[in-house]
Amino acid sequence: MPYTTNPIIHTSNIVKSFNIGSENEIEILHGIDLDIYKGEFVSIVGASGSGKSTLMNIIGILDKPTSGTYILDDRDVSEARDKELSAIRNQKIGFVFQTYNLISRTTALANVELPMMYAHINKKKRRERAEMLLEMVGMSDRMDYTPDKLSGGQTQRVAIARALANSPSIILADEPTGALDSVTGHLIMDLFHKLNEENGITIVLITHSKELAEETSKIFTLKDGNIISSRMGRGGSNASTQTTQENNEAQEIKLNKESSQEINLDEESSQEINLDEESSQGITLDKGSLQENNTSSGLKGENYVY
Numbered sequence: 001m002p003y004t005t006n007p008i009i010h011t012s013n014i015v016k017s018f019n020i021g022s023e024n025e026i027e028i029l030h031g032i033d034l035d036i037y038k039g040e041f042v043s044i045v046g047a048s049g050s051g052k053s054t055l056m057n058i059i060g061i062l063d064k065p066t067s068g069t070y071i072l073d074d075r076d077v078s079e080a081r082d083k084e085l086s087a088i089r090n091q092k093i094g095f096v097f098q099t100y101n102l103i104s105r106t107t108a109l110a111n112v113e114l115p116m117m118y119a120h121i122n123k124k125k126r127r128e129r130a131e132m133l134l135e136m137v138g139m140s141d142r143m144d145y146t147p148d149k150l151s152g153g154q155t156q157r158v159a160i161a162r163a164l165a166n167s168p169s170i171i172l173a174d175e176p177t178g179a180l181d182s183v184t185g186h187l188i189m190d191l192f193h194k195l196n197e198e199n200g201i202t203i204v205l206i207t208h209s210k211e212l213a214e215e216t217s218k219i220f221t222l223k224d225g226n227i228i229s230s231r232m233g234r235g236g237s238n239a240s241t242q243t244t245q246e247n248n249e250a251q252e253i254k255l256n257k258e259s260s261q262e263i264n265l266d267e268e269s270s271q272e273i274n275l276d277e278e279s280s281q282g283i284t285l286d287k288g289s290l291q292e293n294n295t296s297s298g299l300k301g302e303n304y305v306y
């Protein structure tokens with residue numbers, strides 16, 4: 001028996017409709033049952049419009065299902081309140097997108113620090129951790145660069161460092177290599193493999209690349225809002241090795257327990273954040289700029305995507 005624990009992601013009969021109650025009502029996901037186990041590296045493939053991002057938004061609690069159950073790390077998030085969902089998301093999930101989603105006016109270092117600010121981690125700790133993460137993704141010599149001065153692959157590495165800021169147990173990556181050439185895409189995949197194998201991070205990758213999907217341990221195929229197949233790929237670490245991974249946990253990516261306990265994103269503090277004194281270069285970030293590329297609209301409150 002490969003699996004000894006509950007899946008970290010469990011969805012049961014998830015349905016998602018848009019424009020509910022209007023003449024344009026449309027059902028996009030038709031009852032998704034999905035189990036992903038801790039330490040797995042899985043991919044979701046399917047034609048454009050098949051519902052991959054819609055599903056990813058639900059898994060990432062950026063959007064709510066119309067019906068069905070979603071259990072994340074043994075917690076029924078279908079029932080949780082929006083504020084609580086934001087805290088769970090910030091603590092457990094790191095996002096990586098095709099379009100990077102970095103704040104354009106600020107440095108790589110400040111971008112990586114940002115999720116830690118929301119988690120109320122003090123300045124010294126977040127600076128140290130951001131530097132460590134940027135070093136880990138091979139970007140220590142570009143920490144002071146703004147995204148417009150970085151190549152696509154470099155920008156994506158910064159985005160991955162930012163996704164790791166609050167030590168997530170899960171990374172959700174929606175077409176993370178879609179804007180990159182194939183060599184650079186493979187370098188980003190290598191980074192994901194390293195995070196999966198060495199740090200036990202569960203990774204869910206959406207990709208159009210068959211080749212990259214084959215590198216993962218399990219491939220789910222979505223067609224017209226249904227999962228039509230799930231099969232093993234060649235790669236990824238396996239959930240059965242999770243005990244070893246847990247023991248090895250956080251060699252490089254160390255969860256700062258004290259500070260992450262404190263995650264408490266209240267409405268006022270997240271409306272406007274002043275990146276303070278020295279760290280800030282005087283930048284004020286508002287809610288809109290943080291949501292630059294987040295098209296999801298299902299949740300109220302703090303919908304920040306890292």
Ligand SMILES: Nc1ncnc2c1ncn2[C@@H]1O[C@H](COP(=O)(O)OP(=O)(O)OP(=O)(O)O)[C@@H](O)[C@H]1O
Pocket residue numbers: 018019026028046047048049050051052053054055
């Ligand atoms: N907010 C929305 N309102 C109405 N329809 C939507 C909304 N969001 C997505 N859809 C529809 O849901 C379907 C699935 O979209 P989704 O973005 O999940 O596809 P995808 O598989 O990620 O495609 P791609 O590979 O092109 O990114 C599409 O037909 C899209 O038009």
Ligand SMILES: [Mg+2]
Pocket residue numbers: 052053054174
């Ligand atoms: Mg998509």
